[in-house]
Amino acid sequence: MANQAINAAVSQLKQEHIRLCKELARVDEALSVLGTIDGVEAVTAKGGKKVAAAGAAPKRKISAAARKKMSDAARARWAARKKEKPPAK
Numbered sequence: 001m002a003n004q005a006i007n008a009a010v011s012q013l014k015q016e017h018i019r020l021c022k023e024l025a026r027v028d029e030a031l032s033v034l035g036t037i038d039g040v041e042a043v044t045a046k047g048g049k050k051v052a053a054a055g056a057a058p059k060r061k062i063s064a065a066a067r068k069k070m071s072d073a074a075r076a077r078w079a080a081r082k083k084e085k086p087p088a089k
Contacts, residue, residue, distance in 0.1 A: 062070075
């Protein structure tokens with residue numbers, strides 16, 4: 001009895017998944033037809049370009065040296081915090 005209910009639920013979820021995929025394909029098609037409107041780029045079907053607001057600043061890239069400094073500083077903070085806590089009983 002419970003196994004039948006689970007199978008029915010799985011079947012229903014698969015049907016819903018198919019319906020949503022078709023709906024998403026229609027939305028992707030509409031976006032590709034419309035292209036760029038008011039400075040907002042359309043999202044591609046395979047996740048190429050992401051939606052960006054008009055005039056949005058590009059993401060800044062952090063150099064490897066800066067990432068290492070941040071990592072070292074975080075380790076130092078954790079070491080200091082660990083040192084000041086009393087040992088667990």
